[in-house]
Amino acid sequence: MKNFGKRFGVMSSLGVTMGHFFNTYIVDLVKGKKRYRTTEGIEARRQSDTEGIFTIQYPEEQLPLPEEFRVLPFLVYDEGENGEKNLRCTACGICSKVCPPQCIWIYRATDPATGKPSPHPAEFHIDIDICMNCGFCAEYCPFDAIKMDHDFELSGYTRGESHVFGLDTLMKPVSYYESIRPANAAREAAARAEKAKPKA
Amino acid sequence: MSPEGLSKPEYQVPQEMQNQVALTTLDRLYNWSRKNSVWPMMFGLACCAIEMIAAAASRYDLARFGMEVMRPSPRQSDVMLVSGTVTKKMIPQIVRLYNQMPEPKYVIAMGACASSGGPFKEGYNVVAGVDKFIPVDVYIPGCPPTPQALLHGLMTLQKKIESQSLKEVSWYQKGPGEPIPVPVLGPDLIDMRKAALIREKSQPVTEPEEAAVAVEEAAQNGELPAKEG
Numbered sequence: 001m002k003n004f005g006k007r008f009g010v011m012s013s014l015g016v017t018m019g020h021f022f023n024t025y026i027v028d029l030v031k032g033k034k035r036y037r038t039t040e041g042i043e044a045r046r047q048s049d050t051e052g053i054f055t056i057q058y059p060e061e062q063l064p065l066p067e068e069f070r071v072l073p074f075l076v077y078d079e080g081e082n083g084e085k086n087l088r089c090t091a092c093g094i095c096s097k098v099c100p101p102q103c104i105w106i107y108r109a110t111d112p113a114t115g116k117p118s119p120h121p122a123e124f125h126i127d128i129d130i131c132m133n134c135g136f137c138a139e140y141c142p143f144d145a146i147k148m149d150h151d152f153e154l155s156g157y158t159r160g161e162s163h164v165f166g167l168d169t170l171m172k173p174v175s176y177y178e179s180i181r182p183a184n185a186a187r188e189a190a191a192r193a194e195k196a197k198p199k200a
Numbered sequence: 201m202s203p204e205g206l207s208k209p210e211y212q213v214p215q216e217m218q219n220q221v222a223l224t225t226l227d228r229l230y231n232w233s234r235k236n237s238v239w240p241m242m243f244g245l246a247c248c249a250i251e252m253i254a255a256a257a258s259r260y261d262l263a264r265f266g267m268e269v270m271r272p273s274p275r276q277s278d279v280m281l282v283s284g285t286v287t288k289k290m291i292p293q294i295v296r297l298y299n300q301m302p303e304p305k306y307v308i309a310m311g312a313c314a315s316s317g318g319p320f321k322e323g324y325n326v327v328a329g330v331d332k333f334i335p336v337d338v339y340i341p342g343c344p345p346t347p348q349a350l351l352h353g354l355m356t357l358q359k360k361i362e363s364q365s366l367k368e369v370s371w372y373q374k375g376p377g378e379p380i381p382v383p384v385l386g387p388d389l390i391d392m393r394k395a396a397l398i399r400e401k402s403q404p405v406t407e408p409e410e411a412a413v414a415v416e417e418a419a420q421n422g423e424l425p426a427k428e429g
Contacts, residue, residue, distance in 0.1 A: 039418055054258070054259065055258055055259060055260065055261040055264070056259060056260060056348075057261075057264065058260060058347075058348050058351045058352075059351070059355060062348065063348065069348075071341075071342060072341070083273065095211075099319055101312070101319040101321060102321075107370045127316065128341040129312060129314055129315035129316040129318075129329075129339055129341050130315075130317070130318055130319075130321060131341065131343070132312050132318055132319050132343035133342060133343045134343075152342065152345070152346055152348060152349040152352070153342070153349065153352045154341045154342070154349070154352075155338050155339060155340040155341070155345075155349070155352055155356045156338070156339055156356070157337065157338060157339075157354035157360065158339075158355070159315060159316065159329070159331060159336075159339050163315075163339060163341065
């Protein structure tokens, strides 16, 4: 039996695999159903010393996204007192200039009374199939108007029709921004308050 | 087997038989079995392929969707995951592989490069969107899409497969289907056989001694840094 390991090396290795297989059932029996589809369960299964099945069963459960996770840019608007949507964007065009793959198109609005350009976007398009999720637009925006979203469920059947986002899909309230990026939103709000304070 | 996925709500089953009988259509049964065994072709082009590998590994586990069998041959695969930048040199091979796949076949353009060219959309050597050459079923935005976004794209494809009808699908129509024309990579302007001839013609006609003298003179005039020592 001294050469057992040499002769039956494959068998002993398969034994390890078999052990893992049975271990998944043992762990599930011991830990119970709370291992799946709960926040604590996902957190426990993410750890490096986890045992048993650690697959994140995506449509039913999701890995928690870190705050700095970024997919697409969106436009932040402040909600006015009467429910109006005050876009922070001034159509300055810095985001479209810094965009490396050039996927942002902006049309500046004109004031209907005077005919002069007004600081609002009339149209704002982002081709989400070109966007490379770099976050330069959010980085460079001087008005905190464009921010990176967390929503990654964007796949679709067509490219031109459904994958060029306009203002209606891009506009999201500031409360949504605060919900996905609380630390960033608090820091930016503090910086704005500091700037707005009259100099002593 | 999910009952809401298979049974057809239009057909009324009598109350006493509801636990024994399930009614469905051939379309639903066929599509249900088809969508749960979509085998991808095993090839990756760029960084998106790394995310595809991550999606196939045990953390996200494509096997839950019946898609874990990556086939190295186009003859055995159902879906082509164009995962990454498609160069002009690669597109003839991709179209050829697409033509070699058996019907029904699907194409997923994964990531910005495959969908539209992405950051290289105006590049000299990159195809700006694989949909100009082969029919794409699902576009997944992202650079690269995370494994979860890829899974969402595959689920979108499953929804498309579910919605197809046996009567209308192209691969059950009469006669053979037309293959997609394979693009031809144009002749390269560089011809290395002529390079020696060109180099011979362009060499300056200066003798070695003359050249050395010219360098010395230049050094004395202060045009070139003089040698030390």
